[in-house]
Amino acid sequence: MSEMNLFERYLNAVAERLPEKTREDVKRELRANIEDMLPESPTQEDIREVLEKLGDPARLADEYRQTKRYLIGPNLYDRYISILKLVIGIAIIVFSFIGVLQQIVNPAESIATAPVDFITGFITSILGTAIDGAIQAFMWVTIVFACLERGGLGEGKLSFGKKNWTADDLLSSDDAAKSKISRGETVVGLVFSIIFAAILIFQPQLFGWYEKGESGIVNVTSFFNIDRLQAYIIAIIVLTALQFILSIYMFIVMRWNLPLAIANTLHNIASCLLVFFMLKDHAIVNPQIISRFADAINRPLADVTMSLSNFLSAMVVLFIIFYAIDSIMGFVKSRSIKLPPMKSEQ
Amino acid sequence: MESIEELINSLIVELRRGTLIISVLSQLNSPEYGYSLVQKLEDKNAPIDAGTLYPLLRRLEKQELLTSEWDTSESRPRKYYLLSDAGKMVYQRLKDEWGNLSNQLNALIMEDE
Numbered sequence: 197m198s199e200m201n202l203f204e205r206y207l208n209a210v211a212e213r214l215p216e217k218t219r220e221d222v223k224r225e226l227r228a229n230i231e232d233m234l235p236e237s238p239t240q241e242d243i244r245e246v247l248e249k250l251g252d253p254a255r256l257a258d259e260y261r262q263t264k265r266y267l268i269g270p271n272l273y274d275r276y277i278s279i280l281k282l283v284i285g286i287a288i289i290v291f292s293f294i295g296v297l298q299q300i301v302n303p304a305e306s307i308a309t310a311p312v313d314f315i316t317g318f319i320t321s322i323l324g325t326a327i328d329g330a331i332q333a334f335m336w337v338t339i340v341f342a343c344l345e346r347g348g349l350g351e352g353k354l355s356f357g358k359k360n361w362t363a364d365d366l367l368s369s370d371d372a373a374k375s376k377i378s379r380g381e382t383v384v385g386l387v388f389s390i391i392f393a394a395i396l397i398f399q400p401q402l403f404g405w406y407e408k409g410e411s412g413i414v415n416v417t418s419f420f421n422i423d424r425l426q427a428y429i430i431a432i433i434v435l436t437a438l439q440f441i442l443s444i445y446m447f448i449v450m451r452w453n454l455p456l457a458i459a460n461t462l463h464n465i466a467s468c469l470l471v472f473f474m475l476k477d478h479a480i481v482n483p484q485i486i487s488r489f490a491d492a493i494n495r496p497l498a499d500v501t502m503s504l505s506n507f508l509s510a511m512v513v514l515f516i517i518f519y520a521i522d523s524i525m526g527f528v529k530s531r532s533i534k535l536p537p538m539k540s541e542q
Numbered sequence: 543m544e545s546i547e548e549l550i551n552s553l554i555v556e557l558r559r560g561t562l563i564i565s566v567l568s569q570l571n572s573p574e575y576g577y578s579l580v581q582k583l584e585d586k587n588a589p590i591d592a593g594t595l596y597p598l599l600r601r602l603e604k605q606e607l608l609t610s611e612w613d614t615s616e617s618r619p620r621k622y623y624l625l626s627d628a629g630k631m632v633y634q635r636l637k638d639e640w641g642n643l644s645n646q647l648n649a650l651i652m653e654d655e
Contacts, residue, residue, distance in 0.1 A: 218600075222600070224619070224621075225576065225600075225621045228575070228576070228619055228620050228621065229575070229576040229592070229596055231618060232575070232576070232577035232578075233577055233580075249592060249593070250592055250593045251591075251593045255593070256593050256596075259594065259596075259597035260596075260597045260600065262597075262601060
């Protein structure tokens, strides 16, 4: 009985690693094959020998599956590691900064009555948010790379839709220099998406008006009406995630191409729409901050409301101009649009 | 120099891997089941690991080079594999390619001697 047990255990160890669809058939076939390899009324030793000849069930199951046995393949691995370091570094800085803000705004202990506790609380809070940031960064970078790997980027298909490499793909050094995405450009993109995610998604109340209250406590009046902001949160998360993916993609391909320019433009249009609706939505601004601000500068509330409204409209226009330029530059740099040569160019 | 020995072994495995499919296809003009094929290849001095062969048969079937059928008429059910039309065509092409390759290689190796 125990030798049959060994046999069954082996079959199950292989089968459990296989997709449901093929499991039963593979098991049935493997059972027949192993029975064929065994003599009549086999001893425990016979079974052992045959199973050991077939080898590790995990390896055998891998042979049966023939799917990717890795999350991130060798083609993307180096870039994965360098982006991971970069993003974790940025996330630690941004999240530590948020940790500091949180402690200033909302300390667990008062610095006046319990300075030691205040400092311990301060350090723990910063360490906590920094570790949180690092873990989030690790998770998201890994998820994005695993998706890119499964999307076929690992097999050298660096730009979508391109089938075979031809000599025409070699850029002149002039074109190569112009289409190159600088590391700085990508880092800026990543920093912005991380700051956005960290503040708007996780800690929106930190974006506000800071003033010194009684006994050294800092009072903060949130700029946003947090409840109202929640209505936009899904759109913010999606767009931030897209920005993040785009930045990583840019980091991998290292130069502009047409699909990237199109994706960038679509992302920019969506961002413009979001900014437009958010800033045009008067309910999104916390009414308290308007009265605080009016008090602070000694102006009537109506004036401040009016100026704020103008300021927000100006912001919308600025955003649209910024995104429009960014989109056009993407096309120009991907060499899809040729600009007339400028005088300053050599 | 164990590392040289290991290197040679892995190179031999690599070299044989490409030829496995030809040896398997060559034996499937008549239906065979997994273990009978292991024995057949062993008898003909071209042994192949059972753990490599069984999954390979399924893979070739999925690529439509082989057809398969369960035979349940005997006491022990067995899955028989046979070359499909596409498999015959592929086998012919691989055989030609192998002929060319071994001629080329032989010519290269002869230079040395």
